[in-house]
């Protein structure tokens with residue numbers, strides 16, 4: 001069977017990003033975004049999704065991390081959509097409740113071909129370090145470009161790093177289920193016949 005993979009490059013006046021992913025191969029993630037926190041989150045994502053993931057990204061982070069984080073979401077989302085192709089035989093849905101120490105997040109997703117994001121997280125503003133507000137921007141851009149219905153709900157948590165990690169790992173585990181093959185590998189998992 002043909003492996004489901006995609007290479008997507010996107011270059012604008014603000015960012016320059018390349019994503020290589022293979023849903024049917026696992027391996028050590030190779031992530032280099034110039035934002036150490038995003039390298040950490042995306043490495044977790046690749047590892048827990050059980051996919052091969054390579055990302056190189058740079059951008060106008062002298063302004064702030066906004067453009068780069070959002071645009072990485074765009075390119076990862078586009079690569080997922082391309083790799084999934086006609087979605088024949090996939091499970092389509094995935095959900096995971098992921099604990100990370102005191103933090104607990106629930107993620108549910110559907111590769112429906114339609115975009116929807118529900119994001120509920122009570123993340124406290126932090127004066128220094130990564131701007132955690134950008135996590136929502138990242139998932140918005142990713143879900144939109146992957147044509148995915150994505151629900152992320154923080155059930156509880158105190159530490160921002162733990163909360164973020166439970167989201168990215170939960171997202172990865174839900175995605176792993178959704179892209180896995182069902183018993184009937186031939187049909188598109190929709191009564192419409194198309195996703």
Ligand SMILES: [Mn+2]
Nearest residue numbers: 040161162165
């Ligand atoms: Mn960590």
